[in-house]
Structures are given as C-alpha cells and as structure tokens.
Amino acid sequence: MADDKNAPPVKRVSRACTFCRARKSRCDLEASGGQPPCGRCRKENRECILASSNRGGSRVRKKTLLTTTTTPIHSLASVSVDAQHALPTSTSHLQSPETPIDSSVLEPISSLTPNPPDNHDSDGDSPIDSTIPRNPSDAWQLLRDVAKDGPIATQTASNAAANGVLHTNQGETAATRAARGSAGVTHTGLATYRLVREGYLTAEIVHTLVQQYYQNYHCYLPLVPRSYFGKDALDQFAVSDKHLLTAVLTIASNDLVDQPHIHQSISRYMHDLVSGVAAGHDCDVEAVEALLLLAEWEPPGLRNNIEVVGRGEEDRSAWMHVGMALRTGYFLSLDRTAFRQESDEEAKIDARKRFAWANCYVSDRLISVRIGRAFWSRGPGPMTGLSTRDFPTLQPQFDGDEDYAKVFQAQLDLTQLFSNVHDVLYSGMRSSNQMMLLGDYVKYVDDFRTAIDRWQMTWGNIQCSQHIKITLDMSYQYLRLYTNAFVFQAQISQAISKKKKDKPLREHLRQVFSNVGAMPDARFIWGSVAAAKQFLNMLATQVDPTRHLRYMPLRFYLYTIYSAVFLYKARSFGVLNDQEQRAVCTLIYSCIDVLRQASLSPHHAGSRYARLLELLWMRPLKLGQPYHPMRSPAARSDSQLSSTGSIRMDAGGYMQYSPADFSWLDLEAVGDFVSGDPMPNQVAFMGMNSYQNPAHFMPSPDTMNWQAQNSVAHFQLDLNGNLLF
Structure with a gap:
C-alpha cells in the first residue's frame, strides 16, 4: 500500500x-x-x-x-x-506438490x-x-x-x-x-509464460515443441506468423500471443507419447485460456487463431473421455471451437477486413487479421459440411475479390520457399464450392426432400460438377510440395463425392415413394439398384462411387502415414471414414458387383492399415477410426477368432435379428447389412451400428416396457409390425434431421 x-x-x-x-x-x-x-x-x-x-x-x-x-x-x-x-483461481487443478502455483x-x-x-x-x-x-x-x-x-x-x-x-x-x-513472481522476482520474456514460470515446462521444451510444430503441422494451416519460429522470437511469442503459443504447444505435445504429463499440463492450461475467451476476457486476433488451430487438430487432452472407437467426437469439439472463433472475430471486427482496403499500407496492416478471418470462413464451411449443420456465419465472407496479394505473409520469402498464398487461394475457391453445394442441396430436410422427389436437382448438380471440373483445371497442377498438394486433391475428390451422393439419396427417396405396400423395403431397394445403368441418374451414382474409391486409393497409395498423414488435419481422417461408410452403404444396396466388392474390401483393409501406421497411440484419431472401419467391414465368428470380410448381402432363411432389431446374423455368424440404419454422414450413428446399440429412430419406435439390455434386446412383434408398416414415412430422416443415406 x-x-x-x-x-x-x-x-x-x-x-x-x-x-x-x-x-x-x-x-x-x-x-x-x-x-x-x-x-x-x-x-x-x-x-x-x-x-x-x-x-x-x-x-x-x-x-x-x-x-x-x-x-x-x-x-x-x-x-x-x-x-x-474474491474470485478463486480457475486453474487450481494444475497444482502439484513439486511446483505449487501462486494464485496471486x-x-x-x-x-x-x-x-x-x-x-x-x-x-x-x-x-x-x-x-x-x-x-x-x-x-x-x-x-x-x-x-x-x-x-x-x-x-x-x-x-x-x-x-x-x-x-x-x-x-x-x-x-x-x-x-512479477511471488518472491518479488521480475521475469521477462519466455519466463513470464505461466507454464514456464511455474515449472511445468522449460525453455528448451518450449523451443523443441515449437520447432516440431513448424516442421510437421504448420504447412497445412500457416496461421502462426513465421517470425515466431526462430528461437530468439520465443520471448515475444510468449509475451504477446499466449493463446496461440499454447495452442501450438498443445498440438505438438500430443506426439510425446512417452511423456503424457506434458500434454496433459499444456492441455489444462489451454482449456483455461479457452474458458477465459468464452467468459469474455480480453484477447486479440491470436486467440482466434488459436481456436482455429484447435479445431483443425482437436488434441485429445482437451476432452474428458476418449473412446477406443471413433464416433465423431472431434467434429463436435471442432464445431464449438469454430463457433467461438467466429464470435470472437466478429467482436474484434475482423469481418471488416474481408473487404479490400483503399491503400496498400492499410492492407498490409490488416493482413494478419484478414488471413485469420478468411480461415474462420473456411473452417466454418468445412465443419458444417462434415456434420450437416447450418453455417455459423451468414454474413459476407472473404470472397470479395481477395487474391494472393491480400495475404503478403504467405507469399514466398526466398527462392524455393513454399507459396502458401496460392495454396490458400485454391483452398478458398474449393471452400466456396463446398459452401454452394451445401447451401443448395443440403440446406434443410424439407427443401432437400422436396427437391429429391420432384427431380429438379439435376440442373444444380450438373452445374456444380462443371464448376468442380473447372477448379480442377485451374488448380490441379499447382506447384507446391506433394504432401500439401495431396490435401487439395483429396478435398477435391471428397467434394465430388459430397455432390454426387445427393443424387444417390434422391434415387432412394423416389424408389421408396413408389414401393408397394406388400413388398419388403430392403428387397424393393435392392431390385431398384440392381441395374444402375438403366437409371436416369446413373452417371451421378457412378460418379459418387468413383470419387469415394479414388479418395481411399489416394490415402492408401500416395500418403506417407508416418511422415505426413500423422500430422494432417483431422478432416482428412474423417473424410476417409465418410468415404468408406458411403461405399458400405452403396454395397448394401447392391450397386457393387462381386468383383467390385472384393476390390473395395481390399482397398478398405489397406486404408485401415495406413490409419494404424499413422497412429502413435490407441488414443490417436487414426487408431480409433481404423477400429470403427474394422468393426463396420469385418466381424469375428467367435470371440478370439480373426476377422473376416462379410459375406454376400443376400438374405438367408435362417437369419435372425440381432440386438438392434435390424442387423441380421446368418447361420455362419456373419453380419448382414441393412441399408436404412444410419447415414454415411452421421458417425455417431455408425458407432451405434457397429457397437450393437439401438439407432436413435429405433429407440423412439420401441416401447419402454420392451427395452432391456441392448445386448439381449428383441423388439416385440407389435413394434416390428408397426415399424414395417411405417418404414416408408420414417426411412428418410432420423431424429436429428439427417439424411439417412
């Protein structure tokens, strides 16, 4: 005093x-x-x-x-x-006997x-x-x-x-x-960073993690200013951009499988910083950048519970982080930088903010496409005439340097296509269903296919590192799948509307798709199947699992799962002949192996989603026996209902597939399918008195009859409003 x-x-x-x-x-x-x-x-x-x-x-x-x-x-x-x-510290759980935390x-x-x-x-x-x-x-x-x-x-x-x-x-x-520490000692530079000041990290560990991030992760989303990657810049990095530095350390420390306590400590601090942003603490553009990085990689230390089988938890976390980044960006007026400034000097001043806001736009569109939800941002995006010159920090600084500005412009153009397809075809269940039944989707899909092909002609030969180019190629193939798959769903909806009441739904659908070449929309159906197979083939043959896939953003893991689930659904409708089925099964096994090679631990996304594909495409005969590919989907007279009331097991113990159990875009429902849990819509249909342990559940005859009579009305959507194909 x-x-x-x-x-x-x-x-x-x-x-x-x-x-x-x-x-x-x-x-x-x-x-x-x-x-x-x-x-x-x-x-x-x-x-x-x-x-x-x-x-x-x-x-x-x-x-x-x-x-x-x-x-x-x-x-x-x-x-x-x-x-x-008066307020208690929100980070008391970081305390330890070895390094007590001074709450002051x-x-x-x-x-x-x-x-x-x-x-x-x-x-x-x-x-x-x-x-x-x-x-x-x-x-x-x-x-x-x-x-x-x-x-x-x-x-x-x-x-x-x-x-x-x-x-x-x-x-x-x-x-x-x-x-200033509790003992009155004044710290400067990196020593002021809380995890260093309190003994959780050393300057050497921070420098090592920052370099690992730069070498492995930075190329896929170059949000961190390159000036921060020099060892002499760590002091400024820690003092000026603590949110961004902590996000970098959180992502990079996930690779330290032999020192999990480092990732846990950094993740807890990152959690506190994110909570502070949500609570309205002062922050700058670097907090927005940190949230966007977390949304791309979603480190496991930020989640309370990690299951052995992936069920799309990363999508939910990314959805929340992107939403928070957008709201924070709006509050910081980053959206105003989307419009070109009057002078080059002003444009240079706002370059970092403009790039952060453009990435908000990209992340918003891509996460919405993945989970089938509406966009967070409905205002003007960054597509107001922006070009490579609007991102000077991404341009090459010396001969042979990566031209991240061109790569990002290609990503922006591709994201705009994703956004348009989502807005027109997947905007809502009512409009989508109406478009499917009326058949007026053809003109939109044809135009989108033309625009996608033009993007490929413009950017297909972009000069950049191969591990960066493959991400653009895989995104291009997934966009093809996402666009053409809508027509596949439309054909299903039209077939259901024409089904006779006395004919089983599954038999009717398999008959409709037994001769795809005779269908009016055959080119779209074949296009979707070809895009899914091409995507998986790229993953299996062109991506190094330990040098590149391990560090790629999570969306490429999830695109892999979506493509594999799509092919599973296509096979269940009889679209693939026997030879194609064997080729696809071999491709799926290769992708499972690549995902496992990319994983450093069972908690890594590659391992968790490899297990999901394994459960979906293979099933053991008995406990302890090896996995085998599933047999032909032809129904047998001695098949029985399984615990979900829809998955059938034949006499040999092989799982039969039902085409109406889950959407290829709903990974949580896919997880329920492979784990034997009831689908959400099936839980709604069954009576509470008849619901017992899912492992022993058999729906009552009345429930089965009621569901069969109403299968046409309820086939097309689940309780979340998702398309069921």
Missing part, C-alpha cells in the same frame, strides 16, 4: 503515434519515456511516428458527459479490484485488474471528442477509454485507497504485474 502511494506520477504526453491515432486507441509511450516506439508498434514490429499535436482552436468540452459517468465507472473499477481477491499471479486473475491509464491527452487526443459510436458497445468502449485517461480514474484510485481497497500501481502495466 505504501509503495503504491509513494509511486511517482505517471508521465502524461500530449501526442500519439500516427497508427494509434488512426485507430482511435491508446498509445502506450510510458514504457519508453514518452518517445517512440509505443507499446503497440513495438509488439507488431511497425515503424512508430509521432503525430502532430491537435491542440489549439475552439473546442467544446463534454464536461457534462464526463461528470455523469463518474459514479458508475468508479463503481465498476472498485468491483473489478475486489473481484481480483495467475493470468486469468490478472486480466480482471483495471487497465493502466491511457497516454492520450484529455484535451487533444481523447477518442470521445472525435469518434461517433455506432452501437452501445462502441459507446461503452469510449467511456472506458475516458475513465482510464481522465481525472476520473485518478479520483477512483484515490477513493479506493482511502476506503482501504488494495489497488495496483497506476504506472505498472498488467504484463509487468503478471511477470
């Missing part, structure tokens, strides 16, 4: 640099004694030039506004200071302290004098800036001291307070 009272007064300056003044933001010159560079320009490696003074002339002061805001701002500041000492220096708590005073002169540089708020949030920000800048903040601090409230030195920044 005494030190705070005797602290020297903060030096006020009447000038701000040109960049901060243009942004109407605080210019932090106090650290350098009132001389450039300011704190923001030093952080962003920008030239700092002091602007000319705005003093002079007649100016109307808004004293009334300042007076009326004194009381509420005083109250808020007091509450913030009190909250710092936890970063989430330090973010609750009042911000240091502004250096803008209250007469000449006050943002409230020259800025018109466009919404309540802007107005509140202006009032907050005034409170930090003017005599109100000083009076508030004096009143708090008089009332016995502990407050921080007005000349001490939040970063300085966080860097």
Whole structure:
C-alpha cells in the first residue's frame, strides 16, 4: 500500500503515434519515456511516428458527459479490484506438490485488474471528442477509454485507497504485474509464460515443441506468423500471443507419447485460456487463431473421455471451437477486413487479421459440411475479390520457399464450392426432400460438377510440395463425392415413394439398384462411387502415414471414414458387383492399415477410426477368432435379428447389412451400428416396457409390425434431421 502511494506520477504526453491515432486507441509511450516506439508498434514490429499535436482552436468540452459517468465507472473499477481477491483461481487443478502455483499471479486473475491509464491527452487526443459510436458497445468502449485517461480514474484510485481497497500501481502495466513472481522476482520474456514460470515446462521444451510444430503441422494451416519460429522470437511469442503459443504447444505435445504429463499440463492450461475467451476476457486476433488451430487438430487432452472407437467426437469439439472463433472475430471486427482496403499500407496492416478471418470462413464451411449443420456465419465472407496479394505473409520469402498464398487461394475457391453445394442441396430436410422427389436437382448438380471440373483445371497442377498438394486433391475428390451422393439419396427417396405396400423395403431397394445403368441418374451414382474409391486409393497409395498423414488435419481422417461408410452403404444396396466388392474390401483393409501406421497411440484419431472401419467391414465368428470380410448381402432363411432389431446374423455368424440404419454422414450413428446399440429412430419406435439390455434386446412383434408398416414415412430422416443415406 505504501509503495503504491509513494509511486511517482505517471508521465502524461500530449501526442500519439500516427497508427494509434488512426485507430482511435491508446498509445502506450510510458514504457519508453514518452518517445517512440509505443507499446503497440513495438509488439507488431511497425515503424512508430509521432503525430502532430491537435491542440489549439475552439473546442467544446463534454464536461457534462464526463461528470455523469463518474459514479458508475468508479463503481465498476472498485468491483473489478475486489473481484481480483474474491474470485478463486480457475486453474487450481494444475497444482502439484513439486511446483505449487501462486494464485496471486495467475493470468486469468490478472486480466480482471483495471487497465493502466491511457497516454492520450484529455484535451487533444481523447477518442470521445472525435469518434461517433455506432452501437452501445462502441459507446461503452469510449467511456472506458475516458475513465482510464481522465481525472476520473485518478479520483477512483484515490477513493479506493482511502476506503482501504488494495489497488495496483497506476504506472505498472498488467504484463509487468503478471511477470512479477511471488518472491518479488521480475521475469521477462519466455519466463513470464505461466507454464514456464511455474515449472511445468522449460525453455528448451518450449523451443523443441515449437520447432516440431513448424516442421510437421504448420504447412497445412500457416496461421502462426513465421517470425515466431526462430528461437530468439520465443520471448515475444510468449509475451504477446499466449493463446496461440499454447495452442501450438498443445498440438505438438500430443506426439510425446512417452511423456503424457506434458500434454496433459499444456492441455489444462489451454482449456483455461479457452474458458477465459468464452467468459469474455480480453484477447486479440491470436486467440482466434488459436481456436482455429484447435479445431483443425482437436488434441485429445482437451476432452474428458476418449473412446477406443471413433464416433465423431472431434467434429463436435471442432464445431464449438469454430463457433467461438467466429464470435470472437466478429467482436474484434475482423469481418471488416474481408473487404479490400483503399491503400496498400492499410492492407498490409490488416493482413494478419484478414488471413485469420478468411480461415474462420473456411473452417466454418468445412465443419458444417462434415456434420450437416447450418453455417455459423451468414454474413459476407472473404470472397470479395481477395487474391494472393491480400495475404503478403504467405507469399514466398526466398527462392524455393513454399507459396502458401496460392495454396490458400485454391483452398478458398474449393471452400466456396463446398459452401454452394451445401447451401443448395443440403440446406434443410424439407427443401432437400422436396427437391429429391420432384427431380429438379439435376440442373444444380450438373452445374456444380462443371464448376468442380473447372477448379480442377485451374488448380490441379499447382506447384507446391506433394504432401500439401495431396490435401487439395483429396478435398477435391471428397467434394465430388459430397455432390454426387445427393443424387444417390434422391434415387432412394423416389424408389421408396413408389414401393408397394406388400413388398419388403430392403428387397424393393435392392431390385431398384440392381441395374444402375438403366437409371436416369446413373452417371451421378457412378460418379459418387468413383470419387469415394479414388479418395481411399489416394490415402492408401500416395500418403506417407508416418511422415505426413500423422500430422494432417483431422478432416482428412474423417473424410476417409465418410468415404468408406458411403461405399458400405452403396454395397448394401447392391450397386457393387462381386468383383467390385472384393476390390473395395481390399482397398478398405489397406486404408485401415495406413490409419494404424499413422497412429502413435490407441488414443490417436487414426487408431480409433481404423477400429470403427474394422468393426463396420469385418466381424469375428467367435470371440478370439480373426476377422473376416462379410459375406454376400443376400438374405438367408435362417437369419435372425440381432440386438438392434435390424442387423441380421446368418447361420455362419456373419453380419448382414441393412441399408436404412444410419447415414454415411452421421458417425455417431455408425458407432451405434457397429457397437450393437439401438439407432436413435429405433429407440423412439420401441416401447419402454420392451427395452432391456441392448445386448439381449428383441423388439416385440407389435413394434416390428408397426415399424414395417411405417418404414416408408420414417426411412428418410432420423431424429436429428439427417439424411439417412
């Protein structure tokens, strides 16, 4: 308390640099004694030039506004200071006997302290004098800036001291307070990073993990500024971008299978930082970048429970992380950078924000396509004439360097196609079903196929590393599958609408698809099957499982599963002849082997989803016996209903397939199918009195008759509104 009272007064300056003044933001010159560079320009490696003074002339002061805001701002500041000492730490679970955590220096708590005073002169540089708020949030920000800048903040601090409230030195920044340890030792650079400061990591481990991330992961999503990968840049990385650094460490530490405690410690800290973003803590564009990286790889340490068989849990986590990144980006006004700026200088300043927002758009569209949900963002995307020159940080820096700008532009164009297909064909169950039954989807699918082919002609021969190019090729094949599969579902819907009441559904569908060549939409059905097989063939023959697949974003693992499930469904309808079935089974076995080779542990996504495919395509005769491919789907007279009431087992113990049990885009339902759990729609059909242990469940005759009579009406969608093909 005494030190705070005797602290020297903060030096006020009447000038701000040109960049901060243009942004109407605080210019932090106090650290350098009132001389450039300011704190923001030093952080962003920008030239700092002091602007000319705005003093002079007649100016109307808004004293009334300042007076009326004194009381509420005083109250808020007091509450913030009190909250710092009243709230318990949210990261107490990181404590250990070897490295006790000093709760007084936890970063989430330090973010609750009042911000240091502004250096803008209250007469000449006050943002409230020259800025018109466009919404309540802007107005509140202006009032907050005034409170930090003017005599109100000083009076508030004096009143708090008089009332016995502990407050921080007005000349001490939040970063300085966080860097000071419990023993009064001041840390700098990487030593201020919490996991290093508290002994969970060393500087050597941080450097090793950052380099591993750069070598293995960065090429697939180059969000991290390349300047941060040098060892001498770790200090700035840790001080300026703790969210982004923690995301990098979380992803890279997943490879340390012999030191799982490192991944667990980093993941817990990452979880706390994400929780802070969700709670509204101050953050910048680097928090958005961190969330996007997590959505692409979804480290297992961020989830409470990891099952041996993959069931699409990563999609759910990615859906939440992408949504949070978008909302944070909107709050930080990153969406405004989607439009080209008037000058090249402004475009250069906003390059990092523009790239982050463009990746928000890409992640939003791709996760929505994967799980069949509506887009988070409905506003204008980054497709407003953006080109490679709008991403200067991605362009080659020396001869032989990777041209990430071209790769990203190709990804943007492909994502726009994904977005259009999803919007038109998969926009909603009602519109999709109506389009299927009326048959007016053909013109849309034909146009999409033409656009996809043009993308391939434009970007199919892009010059880049082979392990990067293969990701574009696999995305292209999956887009072909996603587009043509809609027609497959449409043919199923039309066949169901024409089924006779006295004819079993399965027999009717197999008869319809027994001669695909005679169907009006044969080219689409064959196109979807060909795309799925081509995708799996690329994975099995062109991707190195240990050098590249292991580090690829999770969506390529999931595209593999979707393609394999699609072929399983196509086989169940009789689309594949015997020779094609044997070839597809061999291809599936190769993909299972590749996924397992890419896995470092049973918890890795490759191992978990290899197990899912194994259960789907193979089944043991008896416990302890090896796996064998399933027999022909032809029904036998001695078959029986299994625990789900729909999967049939023949006399030899082989599993028969039912075409109406799950959607190829619903991995959770696929997991239920292979594990013997009832499908969601079947649970709704069965009576509660007849439901017992799923391992011994047999639906009652009344339930089976009712379901058979209503199979046409309920075949096309499940309780989640997903297409059942």
